[in-house]
Amino acid sequence: MKFTSIRPIAFTLARELVITALLLVGVSFVVFVILYSAPGDPFALLLQGQVSAVQNSGIHDSLGVPTTWYGQYLSWLGNISTGNFGTSIRTGLPVLAEIVRVAINTLYLTIGAMLITLAVAIPIALMSARQGTTAVTWPLTIFAYVISALPVFWLGYIAIYISTHKFGYFPITVGYSSSKSLGFIPFLLPIAVLGLGNGTISEVVRYLREEMERVFAEDYIRTAVAKGGSIWKHSFKEGFLIPITQIIASKIPFILGGAVVVEQVFNWPGMGRMAWQAAQDRDYPIIMGVVILAAVIVRMGSLLQRVVYVMVNPRASQE
């Protein structure tokens, strides 16, 4: 990579960072609107006793809690921008620390699941893009459809059943951080289940296949073959790299959503299970923290996608 090409990438990165920041403010506002309009005024409750970044701005009443909606919002925004997400209603512990404690488990789960999804989908997509519908690729495509339509919670139970009865492991209450004595299967099982059952495999296959087929039909691929070059090498960037980063970025929310269910099935101590517990207990600070953190992860994914796109596509830096 030459130095001259770093400038547009740095530029895009800066631009995307600004957009990401804007969007995250938007995310916080949406969360605020939902909670503010909820019955029982949970929001005022939330701000009580918290140290506010805008405490001296005169919008507080005697209780230390702002009364106007924008006052409450700004006060809260000030808090979360300094990392103060409040304290959990149930445990009384700081939210951020609670979430960060379990976030690593969720990251491990989602990244692993994403890899499994891609590992299953990419070969099917590439094969059917190159060969068309054949006796091999058609059953594989149908298999992708079946896998994607499986309800992930049921798949989880079946997996547990099989592992318990065949391998003698009972993975309930096993988490990434807790037990290392049971070998790898307890860790891999939830990942495999989420990777297969998140419902996106057929979509990934279809999208990647269509992009690949489109690129294979491009004139420049014909030129490459005519000069004796490799069809894969020439179609790699447009047909594979760009679509794959797009898929990763756009499927992160789905996998995070699936993680809520899978963590529940496997008692996996992650953000999803924490959110589920919090929804049961109406522990707003926790669930708000999870929503915002999840949004940060999603935005990071699209940031990565944009950067790769600009790095790969010489045209993008001129746009």
Add this chain to the structure above:
Amino acid sequence: MEKPEEKSITVSRTILEVEDLKKHFTQRRGLLSAFREDESVIPAVDGVSFYIRENETMGLVGESGCGKTTVGRAILRLTPLTSGRVIFDGNDITDLPADKFLDVRKQMQMIFQDLDAALNPKMRIRAILKEATTVFGRPSDAEVDRRIDELSEQVNLKPAKLTSYPHELSGGEKRRVGIARALAVGARFLVADEPTSALDVSIQAQIVNLLRGLQRELSLSYLFISHDLRIVELMSHKVAVMYLGRIVEMGLSGRIVNNPRHPYTKILWSSLVEKQTMEASPAFLTRTDWGVFDFERPAAGCRFAPRCPIYIERGKPDICTNPDSEPELVDVGDTHKVACHFPL
């Protein structure tokens, strides 16, 4: 071969006049571009004036990207003008409100360049023509059918093709449908945007003959846009040559080919015809070493200077690149106008 048409141009009245037409496209760049106003401006059309009389064809010729299509679209108000005036049939239509402009649309139509994109692929030909005949007023079904039959006969389209979809037609047939649609509303003035490009030579000739026949039958006026100087000369009564948004030479057809005064016209002509003509041209006009330049942004002064063989021949005179002395269209006799400091 037929005798040349003897048309008395001077007696008929002006149907369309364009005065100092400008169309600048703006390109936004940079961070959060939507909120910023500093834009780079590309002058696609940069001060074009001409007029067309009734029953007359005006040819507009130039390379791709010279703004000729934009002129056509701007006249029909398919793209807003930056400045300038369009006068149709004696009335200024530049700022006409949309509902009043509908009356103008009845008389002014366009034949679009892209054969495949100009017809809705999901409508049968009959539906396309029916839509066009029923835009204004509500004729009865029998009337519509009669009109469609009449149109397809006028453009020489087989009636069997009316039930087809556009993608089942050949290039020539698609072009005929495009012409029929333009005629369906009863237009008197047509902007024909590259009507012969993307067609095979044998079909090209059919379309040229058809357009000329229709002009005679229906007393049409055309603005005939093409990159092919041959076809333009053949079709038109007068010709304007455009280069990067400006008319560089304009005059009665015949003069443009027989006696071009602008080096660009000469190059256009010699690049088209057979090698005999090439060899007969002065050597410096056929030299191969002039490069390719940025088409988007005209050079300062004479916008043709960077490609101009005369400019090089004359030792790069300053007047050609002086930003204050962009050459104006100057009459060199017999309504022949040239924008060049050193006309041939």
Add this chain to the structure above:
Amino acid sequence: MSENTVLKIQDLRTYFFSRSKQVFIRSVDGVDLQVNRGETLGIVGESGSGKSVTALSVTGLVTAEPGVITGTIEFTSNGVTKNLLQGLEDFVTFETVDGRIMTLEKDNRGWQKNVDRLVHRIRGQEISMIFQNPRVSMNPFMTIGKQITESIMLNTAIKNAAEATDKARYWLEQVKIDSPNLRLENFPYGLSGGMCQRAMIAMALSSEPSLLIADEPTTGLDSTIQSKIVDLLVELKEQVGVTTMLISHDINIISRLADNVAVMYGGSVMESGPVERILAKDDEYKHPYTAALLESIPDEEHIKLKGHLKAIEGDVLDTVNIPDGCRFYSRCNRVHAKIEDKCRHTEPDLREISEGRLIRCWLYLN
């Protein structure tokens, strides 16, 4: 087959199956051609006449199904002749009804593998291609320099990147691109069509092929740029002298570049011969199609007098419904009572009527 022949195509048929219409599109339907060493063969024809598909068939680049179904393509280089369609019969079986192929079976994947093996080290190395629309025919994600260098390293003895770059620069200079050093670093995006075409020509020549196939090299470019590219090709023809198969619908380009011309119509060759005889208006043999084609192009006299153009009536032949008789019968203006029956029902052969002059017309047979 003389020693001088580089490429000899016999009875080439390339069909496509339209699944929507359940019919064969007989794109190339029995083409016979011959390209001799050092000469330029011009193939002229209107759209749908099968000229581009012929070129793609030669290099095994036909992707639509079923593709090539019969024929031989003999390619000679360094004294070795190789049939590029070797073993085609093993992959294709067909049945004919009334002399027309109606049912066809082909193992497309097996054939593709076979043809890739047959043209290995020929495609790219011995046969180079130039395509139309240079701006989309160059890889938009690679610099011009990288693309040419790749071609050089794949197809010549040069395997060293630095040397290959020097060679790429040399070829860019040969095609008279302005500032070749800068262009090496440029992506096709942002270059004009003319420049991209020059780069493409450089890439095709950089592998020092024994046959260059130029498929509509000037289509889609402005006329001024077109004439420059043609000038360049003329010059390269003199300097490099590579054997060329030039495909174009533009008779002017063919007339400037070609030594021999084949005129195609509806998937087959109607006549072929030396350029000065085929394109002369007063040759004693003249296929009615070529004659009509020449007449429908406005010449200077037409333009000056604003005459009526002599169009060929009717439409370009629909290659699905190929008639029994002569393909041009329905549009032909020289059919007369004596031969009409034959024209309508029997297809004439492509027959040599004088040295190097082949014609497919009942007017000149018997």
Add this chain to the structure above:
Amino acid sequence: MRKYRQESIKVVDFSDLPFWKKTDRKDLIYVGYGLIILTLVVVSYILGALQFLPHDPQEINMDLLMAPPGTAGHILGTDFMGRDILSRLILGIQAYFLPGLLAITIALVFGTFVGILSGYWGGHIDTVVNYFSNLVDSFPRLVIILLVVAAFKPSMFFIMIVVGITNIPVVGLLIKDKVLFLKQKNYIEAATALGLSNRVIILKHILWYNCRSVLIIQATLGLAEAILIESSLSYLGFGVQEPVPSWGNMVQAGSNYLMQGNFWPSTAPALAILFTIMGLHLLGDGLNNILEWKRGS
């Protein structure tokens, strides 16, 4: 080996061919299967709404616990409380059907509106729509629904409104892309030149001729998503609550017995979800290939 066959020398016009000849057989199978599933769902919904069921879905039969499928009188067997599974499956459709339609309607109506607005007029509207869709895309759907659940303890209809809203940008972007694509085509411009009003161009040329297939496909995919969300939420215990049946809570309730080797009570609803969602996905993809003329032309 692939066989190609031209049946007659005379070629029929493409438009005169019956549609199954114009399309890939694979797509026909997809669509056929999808349509069967869709019909089953709709018919079952009506049966459930009319209480026209083989058994009372709440009737507890302690004599016949966890009967396997094929048991006389209970074709699909019974669950851990001896309730008829078939009846509960049919009634389970009530949980998602109408709420799902609501979500689809919201997504399609507003999505189309937003898409046309940003595609046809562009400019600042487009920028705003872009930011809005990026914003909505930032939330994992199930997580934001959990937040809503925590805040409002809402009904399934309310949740589906949220689902509908989060799908607005999905539909909006599809319509916008379509409009932008069509705007490059001259026939939209030609329609303007003819003097057709914007209203006619948008309704006829853009929506009717070119977007109807996109909308139909989005509707089928939307129903699939509604099923998924409903069953996931009911499984998590936030949706439909026992004893009212829903496919999600049926799997959940049955799962307790799965470890003992009693697969059926949770597998039956899981298979119902599987076949239905697969049918809707295949229907969407097949229709997409057929209506968009992706193949065979």
